[in-house]
Amino acid sequence: MARATLSSKPTRIQAEKTALIMEAALKVFSDYGFRGATLDQIADEAGVSKPNLLYYFASKDDIHRRLLERLLDTWLEPLRQLNADGEPVEEITGYIRRKLEMSRDYPQESRLFANEILRGAPHVSETLAGQLRALVDEKTAIITGWAETGKIAPVDARHLIFSIWAATQHYADFDTQVRAVLGPDAENRFEDATAFLVSFYTRGLLPEG
Structure with missing residues (x-):
């Protein structure tokens, strides 16, 4: 039986089966890693x-690559x-809120991405060096401009973005650890994390005076 290809429009059954396999693969890859x-x-x-x-996908590598391609557009949104025209502190803390929502709503996708990075990013290295770097450069210029005009405190914009990634994605990638440490308080972990991180970054970003 010939493998389904992307060159012809899939039938409804083919589209449903493809989606079913990709969702299953997302769980397996996030639980066990690629290897x-x-x-x-x-x-x-x-x-x-x-x-x-194997009628729908050529290999394990093919499934993994297509999962990451689907993820990256959502991940960068x-x-x-x-927004350069917004109020700076609100824009940055809004980004923090959105990243925490991603960790809450897409924990498997976060672990899939983290595992890919730990492997040396063989499937997304071009995207990281191209699309992601260009986007970070664009937003770095905005944040740097806010700092230079005194709208926020002086800050290294790239490392600010890195710190937000680390602080927010921790709640997806290390959720088991977070829940174990918080115990009974774990139920509200994302609400509490949002309140803490927004307050913490706001204090650090507000200019003196």
């Missing part, structure tokens, strides 16, 4: 046979929304 995941695990999770899976 630990197998096609058999993905097929079992999707409830399809391995030959049927919160930073794209940072």
